[in-house]
Amino acid sequence: MFTIDDLADRLGGYLPQDEIQQVKRAFYYAEQAHDGQRRRSGEPYVTHPLAVANILANMHMDHQSLMAAMLHDVIEDTGIGKQALGEQFGQPVAELVDGVSKLTQITFEDKAVAQAENFQKMVLAMSRDMRVIIVKLADRLHNMRTLGALRPDKKRRIARETLEIYARIASRLGINTIRVELEDLSFQALHPMRSERIKRAVASARGHRRASIRQIQDSLQKSLDDEGLKGSVVGRQKHLLSIYRKMRDQRKPFAEIMDVFGFRIITQDVDTCYRILGVVHNLYKPVPGRFKDYIAIPKANGYQSLHTTLFGAGGMPIEVQIRTREMEAMANNGIAAHWLYKAGQTEHPIAEGSHARARAWVKGLLEMQRHAGDSLEFIEHVKNDLFPDDIYVFTPKGDIRELPQGATVIDFAYNVHTDIGNRCIACRIDRHLAPLSTRLESGQTLEIITAPGAKPNPAWLNNVATAKARSAIRHALKHQQQTEAAQLGRRLLNKALSAYETSLEELPDEALDGVLRELDMADEDALLTAIGLGSRVAHVVARRLVAVPEGASQNVEPPSAREPIMISGAEGMVIKYARCCHPLPGDKVVGHLSAGKGIVVHRTKCRNLAELRRDDPEKLFALSWVDQGDEDFPVPLRLEVESRRGLVAELASVVTDADANIERIDIEERDARLSIVSLTLAVHNRGHLARIIKRLRNLSHVSKISRLGN
Structure with a gap:
């Protein structure tokens, strides 16, 4: 069994003795606090915080993080409070423990509001000290390693929340070693049979391809040696969930997934990385479009490496990653490398940059939290934000902006600044005008055009990622x-x-x-x-x-009180138009004050008004149209027409010539001679509709036209 003395020996490699003694003191304190408590497996509870501290020791985390790992369940599971911990171990450790202890389980299916509130607490704790989330990830990793004692339904629930939240946070912070293990452990808990089959298939494939893999590895190493380039070639295999996702997304069996194995080349400096790239491209032909330079343009989590895919012997694709030792440490430890280098009393630009990016991400989370209406809305935003970034576009000044796959011009505008997003009206992509809904591609240069009075459109929510x-x-x-x-x-x-x-x-x-x-x-x-x-x-x-x-009779209203409220059709978000009767400017209309919506406008002939007059007579009042601009209103029509070839084209031509648009058209054959056309037009007002109907009536094969609306 792993003991505190074993941990102390490991910590001796990078921590001074006085700090190791503080970690040991925290362990003995936790051991006493958890005395008599046991895990589901039957082990003493203190084995869990000791294992969490050991995971953090692998990342060379500082002594305060290790002390917090020892004490992280004390506030939650014992009668000891934050103040007592502060007096014993100092305020920074007490704050870390308090932050971690508030991070209760998060799911999106049950008790959603309470769990979303807990997630907000985590973000606030992270904003004060990023070590909170690293301790929490280590805690979750050990919990996932010891799921075996739990009920199957609880296993699946914990695995699902781990996959949806914690693995993605580890990815966002660049802690790849924890991310990969969390994903594979979650996959094993959610799909044990699929996981086992893929594991056996990988082991079998490794045996069959061992000679090919060894030959490729030797040829890569020999090419580097011949060119006098220092670099070590190591083989690697994709983790189980990555292979499963590829099989699922590409709808291929395991036998057709050729790039299960790959190679990583670790070298000394950036210049050598690019020279090695030239060597491997000279040795094997590169697959077009599969080269990515994450050294020049790092990922949002600070990850840097060169990625290329080559055609190997027999056409087998070979994935090769080329990076420096520092980049390798960053890829494995991410934001934790910030403390790794601090432990060595040196500052490193890659680690510092990763830490700065992580803090900027948390700052963005806090901004989303302020804008969100409630904790459920906030958790929805965060869940979307945890997808990896893989599109890189440029501002007119050449600054790089990182956006997720599927991002649009609107996403870019808000990425630059919230005010620019709110006031954007158009965009130039590579100097050509483009609509705001355009999906972006890497390498594009964008210039946002704004206007002082512009406002966001509700339809934008359908076009952002x-x-x-x-x-x-x-x-x-x-x-x-x-x-x-x-x-x-x-x-x-x-x-x-x-x-x-x-x-x-x-x-x-x-x-x-x-x-x-x-x-x-x-x-x-x-x-x-x-x-x-x-x-x-x-x-x-x-x-x-x-x-x-109350009960007093009201005086006779003056003329001004009896006058209808004037509307123009462009009031914005508090005046809506009933879908039951589709009112148009020029129709006689009545307003109904609907709770939470504002005024809903109905035609006076609308059948739903009878019910509203009976139930809410005090919320009905007269409306009148003022001069209306160019805004379009939908109106449904029903046409009875003779069936003939070219019918849709002829109707569309008439509508377009009348300066209107067809929003929807459906045709139903009544019999061999007669068809019913359901047409939804976008028109300016009642007069505009009348002109369109008149033109449609002039068509010889149109026998009847009706305006729909209950």
Whole structure:
């Protein structure tokens, strides 16, 4: 059994004796605190924190991280508090333990809100000290290694959350050794039979291909030696989950996955990396399009290496990675290399850069947290953000921006700055104008065009891939909706107050303050927003503001109170148009104040109004259109036509000539002679629709046209 003395011997390689003594003292303290507690396997509980500290020792973490690993379950599982730990071991260790102890299990299926709240706590703890997440990853790794004692359903739940969250965080922070093991252990727990079969297939393939692999490795090493280049060639194999994903995504059996094995060449400096690349390309032909230079453009987690794929003997593809020793240490330890180099009392630019990038990532998480409406929305953003970056584009000044696969121009704009994203209207990609929804490719240069009054569009949410963009758009839309709701609420309240021949501006402050207290509203804007969103009824608030007693008869409304509210069709997010009747500018319309939505506009002939008049008569009021601009409104039509060839083209031509667009078209054959065409057009107003219908009626084969809408 691994003991504290064994750990102390290992720590002697990089920690001074006084710090090792502090780690031992933390172990004995934890041993006493957990006295009598046992793991599900039956072992004394203290074996778990000792194993977690051993994992951190492999990464040469500092003595405070090791002490926190020893004590990480003390606050949660014993009666000892944070203050007592601070007095015993110092405040930094107590803060680390407190941060880790709050990180409870996270899933997205059960108890979602509570678990999302815990995830927010983790982000806050990480923002104060990045070592929190490293200790947590080591804790999770040992838990995954010892899953055997748990029930199968609990195994699967823990494995799923490990795969979805912790393995991705390890990848995002560049800690590859932990990521690979977490992924394979999760895969074994989720799919034990598939994992075992692939493991056996890999072992069998290794036996069959041993001669080929040895021959390729020897030829690579000989080529380096002949050119006088210092470098060691080592073989490697893809881990189980990586092979399984490739089989699943490419729909291939294991026998057709040729690049299960690859080679890594470790050398002394960057210049030699590129010289070795030339040697291996001269030895074996490279596969076009499979070369990636992560040295010139590192991954977001700081990973650097040259990747190339070659045609080996018999056409077998060979994956080769070329990197320096420092890059190898970074690839394995990621952000933990920051403490590895600190332990040696040296600063290293690669490790420092990785640490700075990790802190920038956590800063971005905090920004998303501020913008998110609640913890569930935040966890959704974070989950999206944990996908690896693999697209690199450039600003006009040549700065590199890293974005995930599938990112669009909008993602790039928000990546540069939130204000630029909110105000973008167009883009130039490699000096050519392109729409905001364009998906980006590596190597492109982008220039964003902005306008002072521009605002995000709700449709943008369907065209973004990054969590930062999605979070910022939702935040801006929420703010925009609240602003527009407050403006609408002011109009509705002033209209209701005109019945008492007053207005909001003329009311005494004490009357407004009294109603705000009565309704438990923070301020005037909150009250107006609630009215605009339909959560409060304007005329009820108006009666309270002018202190009309309950049950008292209301005076006859002045003409201004009976006038309809004017709408233009471009109010924004607080006026919506009913899908049941599809109102157009020029139709006679009625507004219904729907809670949380604002005003929903219906045609006066809409059958749903009868129910609304019965249930919510006080939330219905007259509307009237003002001059309308170029905004389009959808309207469905039903055409009865004679079946004939070229029908769709003829209808489309008529609609286009009338300056309208077809949003949707469906054709149903009624019989051999007659067809029913369901057509949804985008038109400006009622007059525009009338002109289109007139042109359609002039077609000889159109026998009947009906405007739909209940």
